[in-house]
Amino acid sequence: MSSETKQILTTDGIPLEISLKKAERKNKIKAFLLVAPLLLFLIITYIFPIGEMFTRSIDDKMITNMLPKTFKSMETWDGKDLPSEEVFASFLSDFKILVDKKEHGKLAQRLNKEKNGFNTITKKLFRQVKRNKIDETQSIKEQIMKVHKRWRNVEYWQAIKRTAPPYTSAKYLKAMDMYLNEDNKITQVSEDRRIHRILWLRTVEVAFFVTVFCFLMGYPIAHLLATLPMKYSNLLMICVLLPFWTSLLVRTASWMILLQQQGVVNDFFVMIGLVSDDNRPEMMYNKVGTYVAMTQILLPFMVLPLYSVMKTISPSLMRAGKSLGGTPFIAFWKVYFPLTIPGIGAGCLLVFILAIGYYITPALVGGASGTLISNQIAYHMKTTLDWSFASAMGLMLLGGVLVIYWLYNKLVGVDNIKLG
Amino acid sequence: MALPKYTETRYRIWHYFYIAICTFVFIFLIAPLFVIFPLSFNAEEFLVFSEGMKNLDPDAFSLRWYKDMVYGTKNPWGLAAKNSFIIAIFATLGSVILGTVAALGLSSRHMPFKGIIMATLISPMIVPLIISGVAIFFFMAKAGLAATHTGIVLAHIILGTPFVVITVTATLSGFDHSVTRAAASLGSNPVNTFMKVTLPLILPGVISGGLFAFVTSFDEVVVVLFLAGLENTTIPIQMWTGLREQLSPTILAVATCLIVLSTLILISAELLRRRSERLRGINR
Numbered sequence: 001m002s003s004e005t006k007q008i009l010t011t012d013g014i015p016l017e018i019s020l021k022k023a024e025r026k027n028k029i030k031a032f033l034l035v036a037p038l039l040l041f042l043i044i045t046y047i048f049p050i051g052e053m054f055t056r057s058i059d060d061k062m063i064t065n066m067l068p069k070t071f072k073s074m075e076t077w078d079g080k081d082l083p084s085e086e087v088f089a090s091f092l093s094d095f096k097i098l099v100d101k102k103e104h105g106k107l108a109q110r111l112n113k114e115k116n117g118f119n120t121i122t123k124k125l126f127r128q129v130k131r132n133k134i135d136e137t138q139s140i141k142e143q144i145m146k147v148h149k150r151w152r153n154v155e156y157w158q159a160i161k162r163t164a165p166p167y168t169s170a171k172y173l174k175a176m177d178m179y180l181n182e183d184n185k186i187t188q189v190s191e192d193r194r195i196h197r198i199l200w201l202r203t204v205e206v207a208f209f210v211t212v213f214c215f216l217m218g219y220p221i222a223h224l225l226a227t228l229p230m231k232y233s234n235l236l237m238i239c240v241l242l243p244f245w246t247s248l249l250v251r252t253a254s255w256m257i258l259l260q261q262q263g264v265v266n267d268f269f270v271m272i273g274l275v276s277d278d279n280r281p282e283m284m285y286n287k288v289g290t291y292v293a294m295t296q297i298l299l300p301f302m303v304l305p306l307y308s309v310m311k312t313i314s315p316s317l318m319r320a321g322k323s324l325g326g327t328p329f330i331a332f333w334k335v336y337f338p339l340t341i342p343g344i345g346a347g348c349l350l351v352f353i354l355a356i357g358y359y360i361t362p363a364l365v366g367g368a369s370g371t372l373i374s375n376q377i378a379y380h381m382k383t384t385l386d387w388s389f390a391s392a393m394g395l396m397l398l399g400g401v402l403v404i405y406w407l408y409n410k411l412v413g414v415d416n417i418k419l420g
Numbered sequence: 421m422a423l424p425k426y427t428e429t430r431y432r433i434w435h436y437f438y439i440a441i442c443t444f445v446f447i448f449l450i451a452p453l454f455v456i457f458p459l460s461f462n463a464e465e466f467l468v469f470s471e472g473m474k475n476l477d478p479d480a481f482s483l484r485w486y487k488d489m490v491y492g493t494k495n496p497w498g499l500a501a502k503n504s505f506i507i508a509i510f511a512t513l514g515s516v517i518l519g520t521v522a523a524l525g526l527s528s529r530h531m532p533f534k535g536i537i538m539a540t541l542i543s544p545m546i547v548p549l550i551i552s553g554v555a556i557f558f559f560m561a562k563a564g565l566a567a568t569h570t571g572i573v574l575a576h577i578i579l580g581t582p583f584v585v586i587t588v589t590a591t592l593s594g595f596d597h598s599v600t601r602a603a604a605s606l607g608s609n610p611v612n613t614f615m616k617v618t619l620p621l622i623l624p625g626v627i628s629g630g631l632f633a634f635v636t637s638f639d640e641v642v643v644v645l646f647l648a649g650l651e652n653t654t655i656p657i658q659m660w661t662g663l664r665e666q667l668s669p670t671i672l673a674v675a676t677c678l679i680v681l682s683t684l685i686l687i688s689a690e691l692l693r694r695r696s697e698r699l700r701g702i703n704r
Binding site: 221 | 431438441442445446448449450452453455456459466467468469518519521522524525526528530531532537540541543544546547548549550551552553554555556557558559574577578581585635638639641642645646656659660663664667671672675678679682683685686689690
């Protein structure tokens, strides 16, 4: 801006630029105040709790607060030989406080998770303390070591030291079927106990194939809907929109009826002679059921963005392609298909994101081989009550979704989300 | 879709193949909903088409499961329906009010940090439900709102607002702001302008956002499973429990009612969409 324009004054004698900026600021505040209630509401009830999931998933403060003196005195211990008298003494004094608060059981539980065998020896120590058998005027180290031979084993003291940091990555490692061993190295759990990695892979696999199926089925009908005259396409659109608006549970229920062994699909297979009557295939409580039901449920999310993109493509483009000598196939592949890529991107990523977090349908029709990572999260939330583990897995899933969402945003832009 | 006479045979075959695929997909989409209808009128307890039904014998059909749904002893559906409607109505009101006001702010060209705020506001739609469920449960448990209607309503407001924000912002994108300036220049205050000028024009968008919010709440089961106690059971929870334990024909009767409800919602949503497009001057 040149200096002359800056000189312009309003009737109040204030430079125009300042006056405009003031008005602008006022408008900004006004706009922000409108958004503020919802933003604040979401931050308090939703965004913070997601952050809380993170602190919960790495939190290991419980034991840090239980044995404060022990960990303090352990700072100087090299961790090779048995710790000094001082460590034993502070451990005993921490332990006595816990006994008074009746929290020694929690300590035993937590330590037992770190290394098997703590339950017994903590109980033994508890009995000695309760009976006031430990004489504090003499060497506490000697007396504790006499309680159980494991207290003489340096590995148990190393295990205690490992629990000292207030934060732990254990839950995340557990979700990947790994753990920190005695030397603080990341190790895989034994082969027969690797359950989570299978679930992650299966979740990605199911989400991927459901997306592929949705694309293969959604593309032709979106094309048909976009090219048919309005009066026919409106009628057919109902076939897409009615499932879209119908309850997820209703649709899952109907698949349960269709796919059961005496169900309509099996009846049909028997009728056309595909399978014999006494050899009806099991289509529910396995992956087949999960695939079929999830594809049908998520198909509208593929068709709608594809349709809205295809609707904008002028039919004359295809005609032009053909008139310039392309066969219908070449005209389609070189002209039409590239124009639909934004719709394909939107549809595929939408379906993939929805499929990767799916819970209800796999739980009902999936059986044991159809359970996905979300089912595992729900299981730990509701049954084992290991909330920090559920949080860790949830955040890992969220991380994956955010990466995909970022891609989506790069490729298509958030503003292109269309609803019906 | 008639083919011109000069079409080569292979394209003709390809065309019929394409029509066949489309027919199959449409049947795949819509047929599952229609299996439920006849079976819910089944006179027997089994969830398969009986011989009588296949022969259209009138005795094979009955309203017995509908009676069971309404009058059945120890029947949870009455309480569940009441809860579902109360929760959905309040959640819709909350979502519509918060979402519309936020959308008004968002569509102002003066809005700072538009991108990041929009992302935050629609995040409950992108984050997988199971994660939202865990996070919302942590909050409600801390606030002492777990197993209360208030808690579930708040949870559903969280999940429902993104739909309202999106539909109303879309409606406002075609909104002619000079009409509000005209109202202001004629001496109307902002609230009055909103009620008399803006709201009537964006109403179709607001209502269709509200419909989305209503359906989201009415159909929501993942978050409610974490939050609800016995007192707060809803229709989806009852369906979920029923489907897990044993598929009874009563569930099919309920499902049929839900399909009828969703058809009504679909019709109103479609009508609203057309009206909104007409008002915004989009002619098709």
